[in-house]
Amino acid sequence: MSTDADHGQHHDHPEFSELSPMDARVRALETLLTEKGLVDPAALDAVVERYETEVGPHNGAQVVARAWADPAYREWLLKDATAAIASLGHVGRQGEHMVAVENTPERHNMVVCTLCSCYPWPVLGLPPVWYKAPAYRSKAVIDPRGVLADFGVTLPDDTEIKVWDSTAEVRYLVIPRRPEGTEDLTVDELAALVTRDSMIGTGLARSPERVTP
Amino acid sequence: MNGVHDLGGLQSFGPVLPEQDEPVFHEEWERRALAITLALGALGQWNIDQSRHARESLPPATYLSSSYYEIWVRGLEVLMAGTGMLEQDGLRARTGAELLAGVSAQGSYERPTEREPRYAVGQRVRARDLNPVGHTRLPRYARGRVGTVVAVRGAHVFPDRNAATLGQLPDQEPEWLYTVDFTGRELWGEDADPTLTVSVDAWEPYLQDVTGEAA
Numbered sequence: 130m131s132t133d134a135d136h137g138q139h140h141d142h143p144e145f146s147e148l149s150p151m152d153a154r155v156r157a158l159e160t161l162l163t164e165k166g167l168v169d170p171a172a173l174d175a176v177v178e179r180y181e182t183e184v185g186p187h188n189g190a191q192v193v194a195r196a197w198a199d200p201a202y203r204e205w206l207l208k209d210a211t212a213a214i215a216s217l218g219h220v221g222r223q224g225e226h227m228v229a230v231e232n233t234p235e236r237h238n239m240v241v242c243t244l245c246s247c248y249p250w251p252v253l254g255l256p257p258v259w260y261k262a263p264a265y266r267s268k269a270v271i272d273p274r275g276v277l278a279d280f281g282v283t284l285p286d287d288t289e290i291k292v293w294d295s296t297a298e299v300r301y302l303v304i305p306r307r308p309e310g311t312e313d314l315t316v317d318e319l320a321a322l323v324t325r326d327s328m329i330g331t332g333l334a335r336s337p338e339r340v341t342p
Numbered sequence: 343m344n345g346v347h348d349l350g351g352l353q354s355f356g357p358v359l360p361e362q363d364e365p366v367f368h369e370e371w372e373r374r375a376l377a378i379t380l381a382l383g384a385l386g387q388w389n390i391d392q393s394r395h396a397r398e399s400l401p402p403a404t405y406l407s408s409s410y411y412e413i414w415v416r417g418l419e420v421l422m423a424g425t426g427m428l429e430q431d432g433l434r435a436r437t438g439a440e441l442l443a444g445v446s447a448q449g450s451y452e453r454p455t456e457r458e459p460r461y462a463v464g465q466r467v468r469a470r471d472l473n474p475v476g477h478t479r480l481p482r483y484a485r486g487r488v489g490t491v492v493a494v495r496g497a498h499v500f501p502d503r504n505a506a507t508l509g510q511l512p513d514q515e516p517e518w519l520y521t522v523d524f525t526g527r528e529l530w531g532e533d534a535d536p537t538l539t540v541s542v543d544a545w546e547p548y549l550q551d552v553t554g555e556a557a
Contacts, residue, residue, distance in 0.1 A: 149369070151369070152369065152370065156371070162435075166433070166434060168378055171438055172437050173374060174438070175438030176441050180366065221445050221448070225450045226495065243348065244348055244350075244394075245397065259360050261410035266349040267349040267352035268355070271351045279357045279359075280358070290535065291541070294350065294481065294540060296479045296480070297479060297495070297543035298498060299543050326360070331360075
């Protein structure tokens, strides 16, 4: 029951008010597992911190920018993506067998996991909600141009579309096309043009004029 | 298992709805769900294929109406019950350092094998028409279709055997893994986008030779 006194507390701790059913369920699970000695809440905090702040698409953007700027690195990335990506420090769970696929004027690549949510965590972080939801998982393999339209992207009719369904432990990273007018940019400036969606293949890299007007 | 998780090619889910500036997590419980999933996985009571099978075995209506972290939580509940881990002695929570070392490690499923790969790059193969009641990673849309091997990825633990009944030791004998390209028309018929190619990563037991088949 609610009183004025604990109203104040609710303002300080909004997460304790009106628990959603899933919130209540997961709290009960964590409490039980903690009491049984099977999880350590501080260890859970450390995992959350890692995936919320350290691992994300900024990692993949560095890889792509480097490939754009350095032909030898690009060649290595296309030949042995696992090693080329590891050389930049991006290793770990869900990135054990990396394959980089390059977009060209003739061919556009898109990555999906129709069966679950397979995604290259070390380079892209945790997948967005839409990547794991039925609309994308169902549509990407039969109507990828329709998916691109959902993202506001149109490609020429004669561009080949290659969709990679991640049904095993191979994880795919799309190298988007390098935007025009970026010849003088540094690797860090190039990385700022590389979006998460462009590395899944549902988007394109940004044009420099849209980043620095 | 021919479950609702095998979504490729269904047409009834509407447009993809990307979210602008999407946060990594939308709710606090999602943070905990991710971390608990990884923390319990580190206790070694199940492997990735057993956990995938637990999720895809949820009731179809539950699966389709749940967010993905909710699927994870419900899958965990199945795994915990199936292994009896709450009643086991001798399991100890992993520390933060141990968990972070685990997620940074390369836990490859590639394994040495003395067998040679049966198929080579460029070879045409047919995806078998398999309908196992257990776990499989051959999507329904590819079954029975003819494609071309475009890569040999090494020998990997085979999910259909690795997803052993909970509590039993899985058979991790590896199988050769291939990336196989299928044309859009082979998968979806004459009206399909002529520029479309879809690949799946398929273990050798999913494939059969088409040599001798009428073209």
